[in-house]
Every structure is written in structure tokens, then in C-alpha cells.
Amino acid sequence: MTCPFLDYRRESEDRAFETPRAYCTAAETFVQPMRADVCNDRYDLVHDVDCEIYAAHADERDDAADAARSGE
Amino acid sequence: MSYDRYLRGEPVIVTAALTGGVHGKETNPNVPETPAEIGRAAAEAEAAGAAVVHLHAREDNGERAFSTERFQAVTEAVRERTDDVIIQHSTGGTAAPTDLRHEPLRTDPPPEMASLDMGPLNRQTTLTSENTRATIDSLYDEMAERGIKPELEVFNDGHLNEVYGLLDRRDLGEPVYATLIFGTGTLTRPRPRNLLNAVDNLPEGALFNTLGFGPHQLPLTTMGILLGGHVRVGLEDNVYYRRGELATSNAQLVHRTVELAESLEREVATPAQARAILGL
Numbered sequence: 001m002t003c004p005f006l007d008y009r010r011e012s013e014d015r016a017f018e019t020p021r022a023y024c025t026a027a028e029t030f031v032q033p034m035r036a037d038v039c040n041d042r043y044d045l046v047h048d049v050d051c052e053i054y055a056a057h058a059d060e061r062d063d064a065a066d067a068a069r070s071g072e
Numbered sequence: 073m074s075y076d077r078y079l080r081g082e083p084v085i086v087t088a089a090l091t092g093g094v095h096g097k098e099t100n101p102n103v104p105e106t107p108a109e110i111g112r113a114a115a116e117a118e119a120a121g122a123a124v125v126h127l128h129a130r131e132d133n134g135e136r137a138f139s140t141e142r143f144q145a146v147t148e149a150v151r152e153r154t155d156d157v158i159i160q161h162s163t164g165g166t167a168a169p170t171d172l173r174h175e176p177l178r179t180d181p182p183p184e185m186a187s188l189d190m191g192p193l194n195r196q197t198t199l200t201s202e203n204t205r206a207t208i209d210s211l212y213d214e215m216a217e218r219g220i221k222p223e224l225e226v227f228n229d230g231h232l233n234e235v236y237g238l239l240d241r242r243d244l245g246e247p248v249y250a251t252l253i254f255g256t257g258t259l260t261r262p263r264p265r266n267l268l269n270a271v272d273n274l275p276e277g278a279l280f281n282t283l284g285f286g287p288h289q290l291p292l293t294t295m296g297i298l299l300g301g302h303v304r305v306g307l308e309d310n311v312y313y314r315r316g317e318l319a320t321s322n323a324q325l326v327h328r329t330v331e332l333a334e335s336l337e338r339e340v341a342t343p344a345q346a347r348a349i350l351g352l
Contacts, residue, residue, distance in 0.1 A: 008133070017097060019133045030098035033135045034166060034195065043167045045199070052197045 003047035003054055004061045006039040026057035074271050074280065077300030083341035084333050085302040085349060087124040087160070087281060088117035088322050092308030094195075096134035100311035100318045105134045111149030116323035117306070118157040121330035123346035124185065125150060126160045126223075126304065129176070138165055138172040144179045156343040158352065160185035160223060163211050166201040170210060177214050184352050186215055187251075188222040190231035190238070193258040205237065212242055221352055223281070224250040228260045232273050239275060248278040249350055251304060254292055255285030262288035267295055279349070285309050289325070297333050302341075305329050 005027075008020035015030060022036035023029070031039060038045045047054050054061075090113045096103050104113040107129075114125045127150065129142035137143075147159055161176040161183040177186055188211055189203040215222050222244065224235055235250055252270045254262035260270065262284055274280055282296025282303050283289075289310040293303040305325040313319040313328075330340050341349060 015098065021098065021133050022135065032095045032098060033130065034094045036135045037167065038196075038199075043169060045167050050196070050198045 002041055003039045003051065005054065005057065006036075006047075024053060026060065027053050074300035075298075078298055078338065079300075081337070081339060082300065083339040083345050083349065084297055085124060085281070085341045085346045086122045086326055086329055086333075087126055087302070087304040087306075088114070088122035088326050089126040089283075089304055089306035089308035090114060090117065090322050091128050091130065093128045093130065093136040093162070093165070094308075095311070096130070098134075100307060102319060102321055103307045103311070104322070105130045106132065107145040107149035110146050111153040113322045114150040114157060115153040116321060117326045118154045118343075120323040120326040121340045122157065122322075122326045123341045123343045124158040124160050125154075126162065126187065126306070126308065127183075128162045128164075128308070136165070136168075138168055138175050140175040140178040143176045147179050147183065158185060158343050158346055158350075159183045160187065162187045164189050164201065164225070166195045166199050170207050173207070173211065174214055177211070177218055177220060182218040182220055184347075185221045185223050185350075186211075187225050188212060188215070189225045189227070190234040190250075191227065193227045195257075205234070205241075208234070208238060209241060212238065212244075216242070221249065221350060224248065225253060226250050226260075226270070227253045228258055229266075229270060229273070232270065235278075236275060245351065246277060247349075247351055248275055249281065250274060250278055251281040251283050252296075252301075253283045253285075254288050259285070262292060264291070264295055267292055267299070271299055271301065283309060286312070287315070290328075293329060294332055294336075297329075297336055297338050303329055303333075 005025045007023045009023040022031045038050045104110045129137040129146045280301040284292030296303045306322045
């Protein structure tokens with residue numbers, strides 16, 4: 001399961017890309033490619049173990065999941 | 073003595089690390105990510121004076137890719153746009169399984185060179201790029217089988233011991249070529265004395281390449297030129313041209329290095345000269 005804070009976006013307030021990129025809705029920033037492997041739980045990486053941003057925002061994860069489901 | 077190589081005026085090999093896989097356009101929009109962008113960056117770097125290009129592959133969204141297929145697309149894009157530059161594939165990959173890290177060695181044709189990380193290093197909070205001896209041997213053996221020259225990446229002084237260990241276990245052939253790497257975390261602290269120390273502790277006859285991350289790229293590569301070593305620059309290692317000013321391209325960083333080398337009366341190696349120096 002990917003991180004509930006992960007979203008793929010083309011734009012943020014100050015950035016725009018041709019291809020949707022990994023965006024952390026907790027940190028409100030595009031994430032670096034190696035960190036995106038953590039967000040996506042690739043290889044043996046697990047976001048709830050390997051991401052300090054997730055750990056700091058874990059109590060908000062249900063809200064993030066609801067927002068993702070409703071397309072907010 | 074490496075300084076004798078400087079005094080003898082031996083050419084310096086400039087490697088351009090074009091893209092990497094840790095950061096991308098979110099950090100500097102000029103980081104090339106697609107095969108076409110990497111190919112163009114390689115051509116510009118070669119024109120600026122780079123003899124070697126160090127390559128990683130990415131997915132369309134900039135994320136890391138290790139498959140032979142993606143490396144094939146990158147290497148073909150580079151070959152189409154460059155004249156004679158030496159292609160070096162990365163086999164690094166924090167958290168990626170060893171099997172996947174072999175895939176960059178399997179392009180057709182294979183790269184002339186490939187990186188070989190000499191031991192563990194930490195990333196972020198919980199990640200470690202393990203690079204066990206078994207992994208190193210396994211990657212080295214496939215390089216040897218395919219006629220690929222290893223570039224031994226020495227991230228800290230402990231990895232110098234691992235170079236000696238690899239030389240005990242395998243017949244690498246001469247010259248041994250090691251990249252001495254300086255930065256934060258598990259890397260050797262980026263201090264001039266530590267570069268001198270690392271050079272002094274290399275195996276007899278080994279050649280070295282100098283890699284400083286971020287603000288250490290300029291001072292330590294300058295030292296590397298003076299010490300008779302070779303140098304690596306590029307957006308993989310440093311996204312700034314000067315303090316607070318993002319680099320506009322890999323070629324911009326290569327161009328400054330070439331100017332420095334020439335000011336210090338060190339000829340910059342052509343790809344043909346680099347092949348002769350490295351025994352390719």
C-alpha cells in the first residue's frame with residue numbers, strides 16, 4: 001500500500017512539470033525520486049517505517065486517505 | 073606520488089555525472105531526466121571537455137529506474153548525440169535488490185565503464201545502501217565477464233580497506249581507478265586534509281577521481297587537479313554553480329572545471345587519451 005500522503009501532480013504553487021510527479025501532501029512539496037520509492041513501498045521500503053515525514057504526520061493519515069478518495 | 077603526475081603534465085580526465093537518481097527536477101529544473109535530455113546533456117558536456125559521462129536511468133516521472141531497457145534507451149540517446157565520449161553506467165541503488173543492480177551492465181553494447189560502490193552508506197533516516205562484499209563481488213564478476221572497467225566508488229576511508237580486500241579477492245587489472253567521495257553523513261568529511269589522506273592510502277599505482285558533493289565540488293576537484301588526480305562534476309553531485317545560484321547545465325560545471333585545469337596548466341584528456349590512461 002502506498003503512503004496515504006502521496007499524490008501525483010503536475011503543478012504546485014511554484015512548480016510545474018510535464019509529467020505528474022510524486023507529491024507529499026503532508027510536507028506540501030514534490031518529493032525527490034529516491035524518496036518516492038519509499039512513498040510507493042517499492043523494493044523492501046515501507047513508508048510507515050522509512051519515512052520520518054509520515055511518522056510526524058501519522059495522526060493525520062485517515063484525513064489524507066479520505067481526501068484522496070473524495071478527490072479533494 | 074600522485075603529485076608527480078601533475079608535474080609531468082599528465083592529462084586530467086573530467087567525468088560528468090549528468091543526472092543521478094537521488095534528486096531531480098524538483099531540486100533543479102535543469103537536471104536532465106528523459107533519455108533525450110540526458111543525451112543532449114552528454115553532448116554538451118563532451119563539447120565542454122568531459123571525456124566520461126556517468127549515467128543513471130529514470131522513469132518518465134523522474135523516478136529511479138534500473139532495468140536494462142531503460143538504460144538501453146539512455147545509452148542509445150547518448151551514443152546518438154555524442155562523438156566519442158566514454159559511457160559509464162551506475163550500478164548503485166539504495167534499497168534496490170542486487171539482481172536489479174546488475175541490469176545496467178547488460179545493455180548492448182555494454183558500457184565501457186561502470187561504478188562499483190565499495191561499501192555501505194546511510195541515506196535519509198532509516199535507509200542504508202548495503203553494498204555487501206557479496207554484492208561487490210557479484211557486480212565485479214559480471215563487469216569482468218563483459219569487459220567493463222570498474223570505477224571503484226570510495227565513500228569513506230573504510231571503503232579504502234574494501235578496495236584492498238577486493239584486490240585480494242579479484243585480479244582487477246591495472247590501473248585500479250578509484251573515486252574518492254566527500255560529503256555529509258557516512259561519507260568522508262569534506263576537508264582538504266582528508267583528500268590528501270585518502271590519496272596517500274590508495275593502493276600502489278592506483279589512479280583516483282575526485283568527487284565532492286554540493287559546495288565541496290569546486291574546492292576538492294581543484295585540489296584533485298593539483299594532486300594529479302582526475303575529477304567528476306555534474307548535477308548529480310551538485311546543483312549549484314555558486315552559492316545561491318542554481319547551475320544552468322552540466323556543461324556549465326564542466327566548462328568551469330576545464331578552465332580551472334587549463335589555468336593550472338593541466339591538459340584536459342580527450343576520450344581517446346582517457347581510454348589510454350584508464351586502460352580501456
